[in-house]
Amino acid sequence: MLSKMANASRYMLPVVFFGYAAAANTSLFVSGDWKDLHANLEGFLKGTVTREVEEVYKTELPHRQPSIGLLGALRYQLLGVGKKGVVVGADDWFFTNEEFLPQTNDPDRIARSVEEIVRVRDRLAAHGTELLLVALPHKSDIYAENLSGVFDKQAGHDQYRSFVQLVTQAGINTVDSRPLLEEGKSEARVFFKTDTHWTPFGANLVAEKIAEAAGSLTSWENTPYRLAEAGNVSFWGDLVSFVTDEDYGSLAGLDQEEAHLWQASAEETGGVADLFGAETEFPVVLVGSSYSANTNWSFAEFLKAHMSVDVLNVAEEGQGPGTPMFNYLDSTEYEDQPPRLVIWEFPTRYIAQDLLWEKAPELPAAAKLAGYAAALEGRTAQ
Numbered sequence: 001m002l003s004k005m006a007n008a009s010r011y012m013l014p015v016v017f018f019g020y021a022a023a024a025n026t027s028l029f030v031s032g033d034w035k036d037l038h039a040n041l042e043g044f045l046k047g048t049v050t051r052e053v054e055e056v057y058k059t060e061l062p063h064r065q066p067s068i069g070l071l072g073a074l075r076y077q078l079l080g081v082g083k084k085g086v087v088v089g090a091d092d093w094f095f096t097n098e099e100f101l102p103q104t105n106d107p108d109r110i111a112r113s114v115e116e117i118v119r120v121r122d123r124l125a126a127h128g129t130e131l132l133l134v135a136l137p138h139k140s141d142i143y144a145e146n147l148s149g150v151f152d153k154q155a156g157h158d159q160y161r162s163f164v165q166l167v168t169q170a171g172i173n174t175v176d177s178r179p180l181l182e183e184g185k186s187e188a189r190v191f192f193k194t195d196t197h198w199t200p201f202g203a204n205l206v207a208e209k210i211a212e213a214a215g216s217l218t219s220w221e222n223t224p225y226r227l228a229e230a231g232n233v234s235f236w237g238d239l240v241s242f243v244t245d246e247d248y249g250s251l252a253g254l255d256q257e258e259a260h261l262w263q264a265s266a267e268e269t270g271g272v273a274d275l276f277g278a279e280t281e282f283p284v285v286l287v288g289s290s291y292s293a294n295t296n297w298s299f300a301e302f303l304k305a306h307m308s309v310d311v312l313n314v315a316e317e318g319q320g321p322g323t324p325m326f327n328y329l330d331s332t333e334y335e336d337q338p339p340r341l342v343i344w345e346f347p348t349r350y351i352a353q354d355l356l357w358e359k360a361p362e363l364p365a366a367a368k369l370a371g372y373a374a375a376l377e378g379r380t381a382q
Contacts, residue, residue: 069245073252086242089146094239127338194237207302222308230261264304282312288345290317
């Protein structure tokens with residue numbers, strides 16, 4: 001019986017697809033704008049007609065978006081695959097393909113990142129500001145057991161370890177979050193199944209560790225913050241869009257993610273006096289990617305509660321960790337009132353991306369080579 005059902009399901013997708021194609025093309029020929037096509041011999045030879053037909057299909061195909069979502073849902077149900085951009089693991093665990101780029105563990109890219117971070121550290125130090133780097137591992141590293149053998153489970157892990165080793169050797173104050181997340185996942189999920197980001201549980205684990213590390217770097221007048229539950233939010237994971245449209249997520253057999261929100265409220269109001277009596281509104285600034293910017297993860301709220309200080313969150317979504325840092329350093333806000341501490345949340349999967357350092361100030365070629373060589377020398381010495 002099961003074999004008959006499997007055989008029947010094998011032909012379901014082609015039947016649905018060709019049935020829809022026939023109906024859609026009939027509709028196009030009846031109502032589509034074909035009158036302006038240059039159907040002549042010269043047009044066919046030069047490809048003009050082909051390009052014009054493609055444009056009609058792109059702009060006038062009826063039910064184009066719903067059909068894409070529907071076919072995506074059916075494809076996932078029958079074949080268990082998505083579009084380019086997502087790696088489908090076991091039990092509906094999704095991973096971004098950015099974690100599996102060929103250049104993930106490129107020593108030159110890692111060395112370049114270390115050098116840029118050292119430059120940021122020195123720039124902050126010139127204003128009396130400490131830097132605390134928070135390295136975040138690949139989701140596919142923490143949940144490697146959900147990946148098939150086709151994918152390299154070790155590259156992301158090796159990249160992370162090399163990166164943390166190098167920044168530590170370079171004297172960068174660093175929080176190594178991997179052990180926390182690896183151990184914490186036995187208690188609750190530290191990453192969402194169908195989203196690239198950490199859960200509030202994972203974010204809270206790392207925030208506690210940051211508070212411990214920050215205490216040895218600088219000081220401020222403590223202002224107790226009380227954490228309170230702020231409700232729940234349901235959302236489709238950002239990787240679902242690489243499988244189907246949100247309207248068809250349930251049809252694909254997927255579930256929405258659930259995030260438990262938290263809010264930190266100061267038990268006492270008023271400015272925070274610095275060591276010299278001046279008022280500093282935000283002694284701590286949080287810079288980073290959507291792991292910090294998206295309020296669904298409550299990361300900044302956890303930092304306030306565990307550090308007993310107000311935190312200015314200047315993280316940005318969709319920019320990676322590099323651009324938000326340089327945007328902040330170039331802002332009048334930083335120039336006018338540098339903080340005591342900058343926390344830099346840094347997902348290491350971005351090291352493989354070309355745009356990570358696109359806003360970094362230019363250095364002379366010789367200085368670049370010297371810096372990268374020094375970083376690589378430190379790496380090979382271990």
